[in-house]
Amino acid sequence: xxxxxxxxxxxxxxxxxxxxxxxxxxxxxxxxxxxxxxxxxxxxxxxxxxxxxxxxxxxxxxxxxxxxxxxxxxxxxxxxxxxxxxxxxxxxxxxxxxxxxxxxxxxxxxxxxxxxxxxxxxxxxxxxxxxxxxxxxxxxxxxxxxxxxxxxxxxxxxxxxxxxxxxxxxxxxxxxxxxxxxxxxxxxxxxxxxxxxxxxxxxxxxxxxxxxxxxxxxxxxxxxxxxxxxxxxxxxxxxxxxxxxxxxxxxxxxxxxxxxxxxxxxxxxxxxxxxxxxxxxxxxxxxxxxxxxxxxxxxxxxxxxxxxxxxxxxxxxxxxxxxxxxxxxxxxxxxxxxxxxxxxxxxxxxxxxxxxxxxxxxxxxxxxxxxxxxxxxxxxxxxxxxxxxxxxxxxxxxxxxxxxxxxxxxxxxxxxxxxxxxxxxxxxxxxxxxxxxxxxxxxxxxxxxxxxxx
Ligand code: ZN
Numbered sequence: 001x002x003x004x005x006x007x008x009x010x011x012x013x014x015x016x017x018x019x020x021x022x023x024x025x026x027x028x029x030x031x032x033x034x035x036x037x038x039x040x041x042x043x044x045x046x047x048x049x050x051x052x053x054x055x056x057x058x059x060x061x062x063x064x065x066x067x068x069x070x071x072x073x074x075x076x077x078x079x080x081x082x083x084x085x086x087x088x089x090x091x092x093x094x095x096x097x098x099x100x101x102x103x104x105x106x107x108x109x110x111x112x113x114x115x116x117x118x119x120x121x122x123x124x125x126x127x128x129x130x131x132x133x134x135x136x137x138x139x140x141x142x143x144x145x146x147x148x149x150x151x152x153x154x155x156x157x158x159x160x161x162x163x164x165x166x167x168x169x170x171x172x173x174x175x176x177x178x179x180x181x182x183x184x185x186x187x188x189x190x191x192x193x194x195x196x197x198x199x200x201x202x203x204x205x206x207x208x209x210x211x212x213x214x215x216x217x218x219x220x221x222x223x224x225x226x227x228x229x230x231x232x233x234x235x236x237x238x239x240x241x242x243x244x245x246x247x248x249x250x251x252x253x254x255x256x257x258x259x260x261x262x263x264x265x266x267x268x269x270x271x272x273x274x275x276x277x278x279x280x281x282x283x284x285x286x287x288x289x290x291x292x293x294x295x296x297x298x299x300x301x302x303x304x305x306x307x308x309x310x311x312x313x314x315x316x317x318x319x320x321x322x323x324x325x326x327x328x329x330x331x332x333x334x335x336x337x338x339x340x341x342x343x344x345x346x347x348x349x350x351x352x353x354x355x356x357x358x359x360x361x362x363x364x365x366x367x368x369x370x371x372x373x374x375x376x377x378x379x380x381x382x383x384x385x386x387x388x389x390x391x392x393x394x395x396x397x398x399x400x401x402x403x404x405x406x407x408x409x410x411x412x413x414x415x416x417x418x419x420x421x422x423x424x425x426x427x428x429x430x431x432x433x434x435x436x437x438x439x440x441x442x443x444x445x446x447x448x449x450x451x452x453x454x
Contacts, residue, residue, distance in 0.1 A: 005425075008040035010392070011401065012050035013362075014379050018402045022050070026385040029200070029424035034381055048392035049405060051362070052378045053116025053423060054329055055155075055369025058232070058270050058291045058320025060121055061103035061143065065448060066090055067325045080238050080300045088174025091124060093454060096133075098447050099124060100142035105444040107150030108434040109327040113415050116386035116423050117153030119320065119373050121207050121232060121270070123161055123178045125188060130176030136184070137191035144199055149436060151428045153384070154199060155373040157207035157232045158192050160185045160214060160222050166248035168215050178209070182221040189225050200424065201384065203374045205230035210237075211245055211253050216260055223261065230266055230374045232291065233257070236279075237271035237302050254279040263288050268372035270320065273303045280306050284315030289372040294335035296322035304339045308349050311364075318368025330414035333361040337411075356403035358410040385425035390417045 005026050012022040014034070023044065025033040040046060070086050094102075103120075110118055120143050127133055135141070140156060147154040161178040164171040171179055180188055189206060196202040206226045208214045210233060214222075223231065236242055236253040245253045254275050257263060265287030272283060272290045283290060292305055300323070310317070319332045337357055340349045351360040370377045379387060390397065390405065396413035397405060409417050421429035428435055 006041060006044045007047055007050075008044040009047045009050040011048070011405075012379055012387075013052065013406075022379070024379060024385070026425040029385055029426070031379065031381050031383055031385050034379060047389050047420070049390040049397075050379065051114070051388045051390065051406075052366055053386040053388055053421065054114055054362075054366055055117045055119070055318060055373045055375070055377055056110055056115040056321050056329075057119045057268060057289070057318040057369050057372040058121055058293055058322050059106070059110075059118050059324060060123070060322065061106040061118075061146065061324065062091065062094060062099050062124060063087065064106035064109070064324035064327070065102045065451070066323070080302065081240070083300055085174070091177065092128065092174070093451060094124065095128070096138055096142045098451065099139060100146050101440075101443045101447040103143055103146035104149045104440045106324050106327065107146050107152045108437055108440050110321065111150050111152050111421050111423065112418065112429055112432060112434050112437075113327050114329045114388040114418050114421060115152065116377060116384070116421075117155060117369070117373050117375055118147065119155045119157055119230070119232065119268075120147075121157050121159060121234075123159035123207075123209060125158070125180065126177045128177075130179070135191060136188045137195045140188075140192040141195045144196055144202065147202075148199060149440060150434065151423050151426065153201050153375060153386070153423070154196070155203045155205060155230060155375065156192060156196055157205045157230065158185075158188050159207045159209045160218070161209040162214050162218050163212075165212055166244050182218055185222055186225060201375065203229055205232065205374060207232040210234040210241070211256060212241060219261060226266065228266065230268060230372060232268040232270055232372070234270045235272055236274040237297070237300075239274060239303065242274045252276065252279060254283060258282050258286070265289075265316075265371060268318070270322075271297065271302060271305070273297060273305050275306060277306075277309065280310050280315070281313050284310055284313035287316065289368045290315060290317040291320050291372060292317050292332075292336060293320045293322035294332050294339060295326050295328070298335060298339070299323065299325045304343055305336075307336060307340050308344060311350060316368045316371060317364060318372050319365045328415050330410045333358075333365060333410045334414075337361060356407055358406035358408075359403040361410060362406050384423070386423045387421075388418055389420035389422075391419040
């Protein structure tokens with residue numbers, strides 16, 4: 001079947017706001033024209049409601065396979081740290097084929113949820129037992145292949161992981177598959193860039209894992225490898241991490257980073273949950289993106305990001321699915337607002353006066369995602385033809401126009417409203433289901449049956 005090359009949206013969210021009768025022309029997967037207030041041509045594909053596809057700025061794809069398996073209460077106090085031990089045991093068993101199969105399903109689910117690009121914070125570099133692959137980018141190649149299967153854009157963020165704790169504590173047994181030094185990391189980045197070059201729109205940034213996992217000298221050594229591409233780092237996710245950082249350096253993690261690294265708009269500080277008002281103001285002023293992952297942060301008991309104050313200071317932020325315990329854009333945005341409501345005991349907190357919360361969350365997450373992933377997004381000429389369509393006949397949308405559509409999507413009905421997703425001008429989702437879901441699911445089930453009985 002020949003893909004349509006022109007689409008007519010009854011209503012669509014453009015950078016300048018909602019518009020009716022929007023005609024979008026597409027050539028070679030890119031938007032070639034946008035006309036507003038025009039009637040459809042007979043050959044146009046007709047769409048009721050269109051939204052730009054969203055960037056998912058933080059994912060560890062393989063962790064999708066652990067979703068629902070870490071809910072058994074242990075003998076002590078369960079926490080992020082006990083969850084991490086479970087994750088280390090799981091990751092120790094994964095082959096490249098396993099990782100590709102799991103990532104393919106995670107990415108199919110991301111596309112179904114309305115994500116058009118993923119920032120894969122990729123730290124599983126070595127073979128079982130920590131042995132090096134012949135090709136240092138072996139696992140990166142598998143991530144790239146999974147993204148191709150799902151049709152999702154990829155910003156690959158190979159992780160630099162060199163130590164087990166602040167101040168050069170040696171890495172532990174569970175971390176051997178992640179480790180590089182500045183020299184081997186340089187080879188990994190070079191090999192990853194070669195491997196991703198044939199993938200349309202793929203970007204390779206860098207990701208020092210966290211201040212726990214890199215020394216200050218090694219951090220300085222690897223930063224030039226970014227070469228104007230995104231730099232992502234986990235930071236201040238856990239109170240114990242903040243305490244350990246203070247014990248090591250006398251400074252809190254975000255404070256330390258700003259005093260020791262040239263943090264600017266090319267950076268994404270993932271989580272940044274535990275900040276003083278001063279740290280939050282520095283982050284906001286820097287132009288760096290706060291990479292918020294509300295569902296995972298709730299699952300792991302991390303804490304609440306100071307979103308109200310951070311937004312007031314003009315801080316940029318975007319959303320990520322992180323552990324992929326659930327893959328749902330509407331869930332992430334809803335939980336971000338709801339966390340603030342529960343904390344501040346108020347409503348409609350993440351919006352300006354007379355502004356819709358849903359619209360504000362969606363638009364700000366879109367902007368932060370594009371900055372953090374190094375790729376523009378939106379229904380704009382010369383950008384990839386990536387968009388989501390909503391089911392205008394769903395009861396949750398009866399009588400809704402404009403921003404009420406986004407408030408209903410995020411707070412009332414969620415992903416059930418997504419009926420179509422187009423990426424690069426190709427329709428990948430119909431009726432909420434990815435066209436490759438069956439094949440990808442069958443492969444995933446076979447992998448999981450072996451992993452869970454081994
Ligand atoms: Zn993470």
